[in-house]
Amino acid sequence: MRLALIRVLAVLSIVLGTNYVVWRWLDSVNWSAWWIAVPLIVAETYSLIDTAFFALTVWRLKERPGPIAAPTGTVDVFITSYDEPLELVLATARAAKAIAYPHTTWILDDGARPEFEAAAAAEGIGYLARSSEWDGKPRHAKAGNLNNALFATEGEFLLILDADQIPDPLILHRTLGYFADDPQLALVQTPQWFVNVDEADPLGSQAPLFYGPIQQGKDGWNAAFFCGSNAVLRREALMQLGVVGYVRDVERSTQRALRAAEAMLGTSVRGREHDEATLETLRELRTVVSGARRALAEGEPVAEATYRVETALDQASRRIVDRDAAALRQDLAVLATLPIEADAELQGIVIDDAALDRLAARDWTPLGAIDSVRSLLAAVRIDRPGEAQPLMPMATISVTEDMATAMQLHALGWRSVYHHEILARGLAPEDLRTMLQQRLRWAQGTLQVMLRDNPLVKRGLRLGQRLMYFATMWSYLSGFAALVYLAAPVVYLVFGVMPVTAWSVDFFARFLPYFVLNQALFFVVSRGVRTWRGQQYALALFPVWIRACTSAVANVVFRRPLTFVVTAKDGSRDGRSPWTAVWPQLTAIVVLAIALVIGLARLAVGTADGTGTLVNTAWVLYDLLVLSIIIRAARYRGPSLTASQRPETA
Numbered sequence: 001m002r003l004a005l006i007r008v009l010a011v012l013s014i015v016l017g018t019n020y021v022v023w024r025w026l027d028s029v030n031w032s033a034w035w036i037a038v039p040l041i042v043a044e045t046y047s048l049i050d051t052a053f054f055a056l057t058v059w060r061l062k063e064r065p066g067p068i069a070a071p072t073g074t075v076d077v078f079i080t081s082y083d084e085p086l087e088l089v090l091a092t093a094r095a096a097k098a099i100a101y102p103h104t105t106w107i108l109d110d111g112a113r114p115e116f117e118a119a120a121a122a123e124g125i126g127y128l129a130r131s132s133e134w135d136g137k138p139r140h141a142k143a144g145n146l147n148n149a150l151f152a153t154e155g156e157f158l159l160i161l162d163a164d165q166i167p168d169p170l171i172l173h174r175t176l177g178y179f180a181d182d183p184q185l186a187l188v189q190t191p192q193w194f195v196n197v198d199e200a201d202p203l204g205s206q207a208p209l210f211y212g213p214i215q216q217g218k219d220g221w222n223a224a225f226f227c228g229s230n231a232v233l234r235r236e237a238l239m240q241l242g243v244v245g246y247v248r249d250v251e252r253s254t255q256r257a258l259r260a261a262e263a264m265l266g267t268s269v270r271g272r273e274h275d276e277a278t279l280e281t282l283r284e285l286r287t288v289v290s291g292a293r294r295a296l297a298e299g300e301p302v303a304e305a306t307y308r309v310e311t312a313l314d315q316a317s318r319r320i321v322d323r324d325a326a327a328l329r330q331d332l333a334v335l336a337t338l339p340i341e342a343d344a345e346l347q348g349i350v351i352d353d354a355a356l357d358r359l360a361a362r363d364w365t366p367l368g369a370i371d372s373v374r375s376l377l378a379a380v381r382i383d384r385p386g387e388a389q390p391l392m393p394m395a396t397i398s399v400t401e402d403m404a405t406a407m408q409l410h411a412l413g414w415r416s417v418y419h420h421e422i423l424a425r426g427l428a429p430e431d432l433r434t435m436l437q438q439r440l441r442w443a444q445g446t447l448q449v450m451l452r453d454n455p456l457v458k459r460g461l462r463l464g465q466r467l468m469y470f471a472t473m474w475s476y477l478s479g480f481a482a483l484v485y486l487a488a489p490v491v492y493l494v495f496g497v498m499p500v501t502a503w504s505v506d507f508f509a510r511f512l513p514y515f516v517l518n519q520a521l522f523f524v525v526s527r528g529v530r531t532w533r534g535q536q537y538a539l540a541l542f543p544v545w546i547r548a549c550t551s552a553v554a555n556v557v558f559r560r561p562l563t564f565v566v567t568a569k570d571g572s573r574d575g576r577s578p579w580t581a582v583w584p585q586l587t588a589i590v591v592l593a594i595a596l597v598i599g600l601a602r603l604a605v606g607t608a609d610g611t612g613t614l615v616n617t618a619w620v621l622y623d624l625l626v627l628s629i630i631i632r633a634a635r636y637r638g639p640s641l642t643a644s645q646r647p648e649t650a
Helices: 002-028 031-059 086-097 114-123 141-150 176-181 210-220 235-268 276-297 302-336 353-360 365-378 401-411 432-452 463-475 478-495 505-526 532-540 542-558 579-604 610-635
Strands: 075-081 104-109 126-128 157-162 185-189 231-234 415-418 424-426
Touching: 002 031, 002 505, 031 210, 031 463, 031 478, 031 505, 075 086, 075 141, 086 104, 086 114, 086 157, 104 114, 104 141, 114 126, 141 235, 141 401, 157 235, 176 185, 176 231, 185 235, 185 401, 210 415, 210 505, 231 235, 235 276, 235 302, 235 365, 235 401, 276 302, 276 365, 302 365, 401 415, 401 432, 401 463, 432 463, 432 542, 432 579, 432 610, 478 532, 478 542, 478 579, 478 610, 532 610, 542 579, 579 610
Parallel strands: 075 104, 075 157, 104 126, 185 415
Antiparallel strands: 157 231, 185 231
16 A cells, blocks of 8 residues: 555656656746756756656565575675774674574774784684785775685675674574575675664764665665675675676777777788788788677677687788798899808708798887787786786775675676665764765765766666666765755845746746655655655755765776775764864855845845745755754764663673
8 A cells, every 4th residue: 555655656746847847948947047047947857857766766665574485505704894993893793703593704804903813813703814915906995805705715695794783693594594585686785773873863874764765665676785784695696796797807808909909900001002912911910800809799708709810910920921031032042143252151041930930020010010919919818917816706896895796796687685674783973074974985986886887878787777776876966956956046035036937826836736746755655764864964965975976087087096984983083173074064054044134135125026035035944954954963972872872782
């Protein structure tokens, strides 16, 4: 019954929203003030698409009762750590060791700290640090830590926990059965829940809408994704992902080498019209290289494609050498007829096959091109010397390895499950700066995936999966729309510039039903879940979302490095003033307040329209209410919790 109501509200929201936005584009854009009118209608169009993605997400909302089959299989529990305190990591490791289902617990210490190794040995807990093969190679943060551990362990399944996530003793009993039910299941994700968050949750850490209706909705489309912790993964799926990634990387490297070879051979034929035989040889060789590129793109194995090219290279080189050697013999014959005394050694020269091979190495332009092509192919190394290990099962294209890995698994045909039961409890950031760093990293990583491996064009994903992944990525573009929503009422209240042609009956008759139905859909989907804090931060973090977009583009397109900061998980706080971190929001609050005063003053003296002022006053008040969470968050000094509520002693 609830799902039917959700679907009715979803359809009505999209229909009414489309009716409103189409009318806005066709009949109500104030083109004389296009500089604010066009950004506003673009922002409203963005919001409609966002509504459509949300409606599509919850269309198949799935509430699972739990696995049917009994748990089975061997398990390794991985606790990832970088710079967290020893006691915090040990608390998680002890709790992991106490999990009721038989397993092996490992601390994956990316800091390679001797005291951690000694403490793990004393507790009877496994310890893994990076091997020497990683020295001087890309480390890939948490993904690299996990990839290193995958080749040092053997369990059929992996439970991955962050250093602060205290697992429930029954976490494996409640999740492993799903894998027995479905041999194509790669992932079971459970919620992330934080014990150091009070009821007010001023930093918006709990995310009950995401770890609830949104993940349940994605689950209905087989697109629930890995969130980095509190998840069980099938080793076989990850290793297949590593092998496929390895093969595709070699294929891409070979394609690049062949493309460069084709261009090089094309250049070498220029200006050789006088040497028709050499020209024809180079053209034939270029045709072979082009054919190998096409065959590789159509799925031919790399070894077969490159073997044909290498054979053609040898034949072309020999033909050119043979012709040049024949010309050399003629020159020597002419030289022998000259009236000079012949040198004994010279008379005894024999140009055998070995001499021809040595001659082929001479730096003549055609042979130089051929030799360069041969070098290019030789440079395609199957051992991936630029990486610490050839296989990288966990995706390394993003600072958020979790989503990228899940998307790759789905593209290979594996399935996932979202199990909506709190089976681990951890620590959230306790100060504003740390929270902002965490949200920025999430957004940057998600946008890196969008730019490097866009789900809309990714092979292997179903349509629903493409849209579910892209919906998450799309949400991080909201910073630009938020900026417009903050600016538009200010422009009207201060300058009297209207982005719409009129605040008419047509406007309210279309906008209000759309707004009410949209909120009704949100209310029914959330069903008792406190989502207001999430709505506030969706707008209030607009500078973070904008910075994430610009920095992700700079990283992917212009190769500028991202600053990676590990979220503090020991209850410590950033000692710097939080106010400087939110100066854009504070500036927006001041500007909105000033605009409100000016707008009311203009109305009082009769220089402003009453309806327009009323609408924009309500708009400004809503914006101020939303942004007020930033002030509260900046003043926040952490929850007042008893010792028993902290995971170290849970």
